[in-house]
Amino acid sequence: MTFSPEQHYRQYRSQIERYLQSFISESKPHTLYGPSEYVLKGGGKRIRPVLVQLACEAVGGEAREALHAAAGVEILHNFTLVHDDIMDHSPTRRGRPTVHTKWDHNVAILTGDALLALAYRALLKTRSPRIQEISRLFTEGVVIVCEGQAFDKEFEERRRVHVNDYLMMIERKTARMLAVAAEIGGLIGTSDTGRLDALRSFGTSIGRAFQVQDDLLDIVADEEELGKRTGSDLVEGKKTFLLLEALRLAKGKDKAILQKVVNNGGVPRSRIAEYRRIYEATGAIASAERHVAQDLATARADLERLPASNARTTLLWLTDMLARRTF
């Protein structure tokens, strides 16, 4: 039988699912463990934990030994979602009501707090002589994610945000934790600093590519495939890569039209086509595509620095999936 990266990915995703399904064993207090279970059983692509396991395997370790850490990284991610959803007033997530909507604000604050502690509980089950370094890396990841979220909220209030500020912010909010995920997996399997560097860079690159592509898809995707209306970022007045890059590149009348998104906190849906035209004309879309392509090229080059293995093949497959992503 030939090796299938997709099956490899699915296999590790199933391991994580099973781990998370049975992770919460307590039931009381109900207002804490009810929503915690609800969140952890909410599915998702589980990219981060699979990355931890594949990174471990790609440097010669046993993927199984990275399972606790993988779960820790995924639970941590879910903590950030619960608290971000409160701060962003998001009513739904993955097609279900968010915790603060289904329960209330207090429950969501506390559930997030517990998930952060539970993430450490999983992580700290890892058997590794480098557990202190792993825990520190994880902790610095949490601090940086908080910084990213704080910048994100600050930028919402600020009239002038440069596209470089935006890139700095997503590096903290999204890319760093993917770098940490990859490096933690690596640390469980090796102490080779060259390979650890490659994994860290790989995680950062796919994280950044993913976020810029997300902004891009909001304006160029097929609505049915995306599962929501395109242009939502413009309607909601979000300061995306495209808007900030277009603002940097535009002149005269186009610049004034772009500025309305910021000044009015969003634009009517009927104007989306006009903005798409400006994004094209200013070269903002081309710039976003260049950024994504460059990050993905870096990610592929990072993988070349690792020895050939099934795990490396699957990491490359994941990168290609990301590149071809149309939704």
Add this chain to the structure above:
Amino acid sequence: MTFSPEQHYRQYRSQIERYLQSFISESKPHTLYGPSEYVLKGGGKRIRPVLVQLACEAVGGEAREALHAAAGVEILHNFTLVHDDIMDHSPTRRGRPTVHTKWDHNVAILTGDALLALAYRALLKTRSPRIQEISRLFTEGVVIVCEGQAFDKEFEERRRVHVNDYLMMIERKTARMLAVAAEIGGLIGTSDTGRLDALRSFGTSIGRAFQVQDDLLDIVADEEELGKRTGSDLVEGKKTFLLLEALRLAKGKDKAILQKVVNNGGVPRSRIAEYRRIYEATGAIASAERHVAQDLATARADLERLPASNARTTLLWLTDMLARRTF
């Protein structure tokens, strides 16, 4: 010069103060590090971190080596205060506006999150061959504190709460983290399980005593010394040890009067004297005093299981201070 427990305590408290004063070195994002500094520089008795250092010294370790862990425990405590203050809608803390009042809810949520991560940052600087065990203990402490807070909020909504539920709740919300603080300090200094048991029990006992005494002082303290009006718990309708114990012991008309606190979510300040009389008559005050005395006796006996030392003397002094506390 004779040994002064008070100076010993002050010396360690100063070390913690200095540590926390310089702990936050970043300034951006302002909405994260501004409030984090504000919280960590807000003073307080610093009982928890001093306990970590004294516990370490009491089992033969170097107090200095427990400083990072001590700071971790104190930062963790501050995380719980920031989030609890949001959930309890508290406008002030230690005479200053709370974070969600001075900034806003989102800032307070995120500041709490960052403080939790920063607590781990401090803790994980500890040099100890038992760092994994220490980190796990710390993590279980965080989970239990979240459970305690969830029970606390659930009990607010519940009409029937037994005094034993209350004791279970404060064991989680307050006592456990003091047990963890003492045990972590101990683990940095020793692997002697008998001494670690004694420290854990000591922490639990003073934590529980402190909380029941807090409830007691609200009704029997001198208003000037307490710094706030007595009877505030009754006015706010809080289900304290006294109220629940009195409800358990009372019969007939007294029971109906007590039930009003629960049913109406509080009573007018003019009725406090009547409730004080019922608390006395039912024996609830005597019961609370017995609980406190018993816990303090256990705490003193726990200290006897440790070798004589200055640190032990200072822990005993702290216990006596707690026993004599009138505010």
